[in-house]
Amino acid sequence: MTALLSAIGQHVEFFLGLLRTSLFSRFESREFTSQLASIGWRSLPTTLTAGVFTGAIMAVQFHLQLKDFGAEATLGGLNTSGTLREVGPILIAFMLAGKVGAFTSAELGTMKVTDQIQAIRCLGVDPVAFLVVPRFWAVVLSSVLLLAFGLVVSVTGGMIASYFVGGVNPQQYLSMIPRFAAAETVALACVKALVFGVLMGHLCCANGYWTEGGTQGVGRAVRTTAVQSMVAIVLADFSISWFLNGIFTALGK
Amino acid sequence: MILFEDVHKRFGPKTVLNGLNLRVERGEILFALGRSGTGKSVMLKHLVGLLRCDRGRIVLDGQDITQLDEAGFGPVRRKCGLVFQLPALLDSRTVFENVTFGIRTKPLREQIEAARRMLPEVGLEALADRMAERYPPQLSYGEQKRLALARTLLVDPAYVLYDEPTTGLDPATSRQVHQLIRDVSRKLGKTAIVVSHDMENALKTADRIVVLDAGRVVDEGTPDSIRTSATTLTQDFLREVRR
Numbered sequence: 001m002t003a004l005l006s007a008i009g010q011h012v013e014f015f016l017g018l019l020r021t022s023l024f025s026r027f028e029s030r031e032f033t034s035q036l037a038s039i040g041w042r043s044l045p046t047t048l049t050a051g052v053f054t055g056a057i058m059a060v061q062f063h064l065q066l067k068d069f070g071a072e073a074t075l076g077g078l079n080t081s082g083t084l085r086e087v088g089p090i091l092i093a094f095m096l097a098g099k100v101g102a103f104t105s106a107e108l109g110t111m112k113v114t115d116q117i118q119a120i121r122c123l124g125v126d127p128v129a130f131l132v133v134p135r136f137w138a139v140v141l142s143s144v145l146l147l148a149f150g151l152v153v154s155v156t157g158g159m160i161a162s163y164f165v166g167g168v169n170p171q172q173y174l175s176m177i178p179r180f181a182a183a184e185t186v187a188l189a190c191v192k193a194l195v196f197g198v199l200m201g202h203l204c205c206a207n208g209y210w211t212e213g214g215t216q217g218v219g220r221a222v223r224t225t226a227v228q229s230m231v232a233i234v235l236a237d238f239s240i241s242w243f244l245n246g247i248f249t250a251l252g253k
Numbered sequence: 254m255i256l257f258e259d260v261h262k263r264f265g266p267k268t269v270l271n272g273l274n275l276r277v278e279r280g281e282i283l284f285a286l287g288r289s290g291t292g293k294s295v296m297l298k299h300l301v302g303l304l305r306c307d308r309g310r311i312v313l314d315g316q317d318i319t320q321l322d323e324a325g326f327g328p329v330r331r332k333c334g335l336v337f338q339l340p341a342l343l344d345s346r347t348v349f350e351n352v353t354f355g356i357r358t359k360p361l362r363e364q365i366e367a368a369r370r371m372l373p374e375v376g377l378e379a380l381a382d383r384m385a386e387r388y389p390p391q392l393s394y395g396e397q398k399r400l401a402l403a404r405t406l407l408v409d410p411a412y413v414l415y416d417e418p419t420t421g422l423d424p425a426t427s428r429q430v431h432q433l434i435r436d437v438s439r440k441l442g443k444t445a446i447v448v449s450h451d452m453e454n455a456l457k458t459a460d461r462i463v464v465l466d467a468g469r470v471v472d473e474g475t476p477d478s479i480r481t482s483a484t485t486l487t488q489d490f491l492r493e494v495r496r
Contacts, residue, residue, distance in 0.1 A: 034345075111343075119341035119401075122301050122330050123355035123408060 014206045017128065018136055025129035035138035039100050043146055050095040051088070051150035055157030058083050063166040072166050076173030077180025079158045084151055084181055084189045090237050092150040093196040096143055097229035101204040104135050105225040108208025109218035117209070132209055136201040143197030144190075151189055184248045192240055199232045254278055255300065255412065255446075260309035262295055262468070269295045270306065271468035279411070282438050282445045284455035286490060287465035293448040294338070296465075297414045300446075301335050302326035314411075334410030338417045340397035342389040342404070349384035352400060355408035371407050374440070375399040375433060395426045399433070406437065413437070415447040419454070427451065431458045452490040456480065464490070 059079045066072050108131065111117050120127045155177070162168040204225045211221040255277040262270040269292040277283050285293050298304040299311055302321060311319050318329055342351045350357075352371065353364040372381040377399050380387060389397055398418065405413060415434060419427035431454040438445045449455055455462050456476045464472040464479075464487050472484035479487060 115337040115339050115341040116343060118303055119335075119337055120343075120354070121303070122335045123404070124327055124330050125354070125357075 011202070011206060014209075015202050018132060018202070018205070021126065021128050022133050022137070025126060025133070028130055028134045031130065032134035032138055035135050036142055039104070039138055040142040040145065042103075043096060043099055043142065044149075046095050046099050047092060047146045047150040048153055050092050051153030052157035052160075054088050054091045054150075055079070055083050055154030055159075056161035058087055058154075059158040059161040060165050063162065063168075067166065072168055073172060074176055074180070075162050075166060075168050076159065077176035077178075079162065080155050080177045081180040081185055083154050083158060084185050086237070086241070088151045088154045089147060089189055089192040089196060090233060092147050092154075093143070093192075093200070093233050094230060096146060096196075097200050097233065098226055100139055100142065101200045101225045101229050102222045104139060104204040105208040105211075105221050106218055108132070108135070108205060109211030109221040112209065112211040113214050113217055128209075132205045136205045139201035139204060140194075140197040143200055144193045147193035147196065148190070151193075184244075188240070188244050191244065192237060195236050195240060196233050199236055200229050203228045203232060254312075254314060255444075256310075256312040257296070257299075258310040258312070260296075260299065260306045260311060262292070262299070262304065262306050269468050270299075270309075273309070273465075273469055275463060275470055277412075277444065277446055279444050280438075280442065281460040282435065282447070282458060284447045284449055284459040284462045285465055286449055286452060286455055286462060287486075288450075291465045292468040293465055294416050297335060297416055297446065297448055300333050300412075300414060301330050303335075331408055332410055333412045333414055334405035334408055335414045336398075336402050336405050336416065336418060338420050340389065340394070340401040342397055342401060344389050346388070347385050348380055348387045348389065348392070348400060351389060352384065352403050352407060354404055367407055368403075371403045374406070374437065375403045376429070377403065395422055395430070398422070398430065402433070402437070406441065406443075410443070412444045412446065415445065415449075417448055417450070419449070419451060428454065434458060453494045456494070 059075065062075055062079045062082070063072060066075055066078070111131065117127045117131065120130055159170050159173045162173050163170055207221045207225045207228070211217045213220070255275075257273045257275040260270050260273040261268070269290070273292065273296060275296075285296065287293050295304060299306055300313070302318070302323070306319060309319070310317060313329060313332065318326070321329065343354070346354075349365075349368055352368045356364055356367060368384055369381050372378060372384065377396060380392075380396070380400075389400065392400065402418075418434065419430050422430060434445055434447060435458050437443060447455070447459070456479065459476055461475055462473065462479045463470050464484065466486050472479070472482055472487045474482065480491065482488065482491075
């Protein structure tokens with residue numbers, strides 16, 4: 001229990017330090033844009049694949065259930081709502097945690113064990129400001145953009161699968177979306193994308209920056225990032241869904 | 254002048270520095286020799302604030318740096334440049350960006366001039382015209398080490414700390430690097446502290462040699478006096494040279 005609290009304390013301290021440095025240090029815009037381009041571009045195929053198939057899988061499953069009640073017409077709405085609210089953000093975030101999170105963690109970890117971070121410090125540059133802050137914000141922004149892109153793609157994937165599996169007309173599919181997936185569904189997806197991005201960005205940067213023990217240490221950092229990201233994403237998903245659904249219910253949405 | 258006074262450092266149960274006393278004069282080339290794990294690299298890291306001692310005092314040019322915080326070490330790090338055992342270059346940055354990293358807030362023209370001036374000093378004149386096109390992974394290990402030295406020298410430190418500068422280099426390149434250390438120190442007027450296992454090159458390059466064992470100095474002197482030293486560990490190192 002003490003170890004857990006100590007670990008949480010370290011993460012909170014690192015995160016607050018990261019925010020403080022973001023506010024008060026010179027922003028390394030070149031490092032940020034290069035990371036953003038690199039992470040975003042490299043993750044596009046993964047996001048595209050995850051998005052298309054998430055929507056398609058959901059469409060196939062919903063169709064199996066709905067056809068028994070002769071309610072295939074509502075497939076577009078139900079599928080989009082379910083994908084945007086829950087399955088899309090979490091599955092795409094898992095894929096990104098495995099790809100973006102692992103890469104960033106490994107990169108920072110390698111820099112740490114090959115003395116690059118200490119060398120930067122010795123040259124009078126704060127390694128958190130130079131390496132960590134731009135990577136954190138690049139991961140956050142690229143995660144939000146990729147999740148948004150992935151969700152749009154997943155709706156398209158669902159529509160295509162519905163047409164081929166259930167014979168649902170695309171126009172009919174799209175016309176049902178506003179009835180089931182209103183503004184609060186999109187808001188929920190956006191909040192989740194942002195929170196998942198912050199979690200992934202923090203965890204991959206912290207674990208990479210804390211790497212010790214040579215190449216084995218880098219491996220451990222990557223594994224820790226992947227595991228912690230997935231657990232954190234699931235917990236955050238549950239908390240956000242619970243909290244925001246409560247708010248939307250109270251607002252009568 | 255650098256002064257270590259009764260410096261102690263432990264990592265868990267392991268005592269690495271055990272009452273280290275050492276004085277380094279301005280302008281000299283000091284070699285610190287010793288077996289692995291005797292605290293040579295740890296000693297250097299204390300000087301630039303990467304490690305803090307448990308007990309004792311470190312004085313740099315009359316200033317006690319023992320209790321400085323991270324911000325306080327800023328000026329110290331500009332005065333003491335550490336060349337790491339590994340080149341520790343940024344692989345995703347060009348040769349130019351690496352070499353000028355410590356002066357990157359200066360105007361670009363100034364950076365270019367400084368890099369063009371420094372690269373030939375470390376034997377990388379061939380890179381001076383292509384420094385914006387080449388990346389560290391495209392260079393040989395020896396070239397990477399020279400580039401790391403150029404990066405440190407561009408900050409213009411008074412003291413250059415070399416942490417096992419010839420690790421991973423063949424004997425010929427190793428000799429060149431030692432010659433480079435001597436040339437740089439003499440030509441640019443830098444004080445050099447070189448942590449090494451290499452007694453042969455230490456005897457040729459150093460003004461003074463100290464031998465460390467179990468976290469303290471057990472022998473010291475000029476290369477000539479070290480050659481005739483009766484200290485057991487020094488004798489062991491000298492036997493390796495004679496083989």
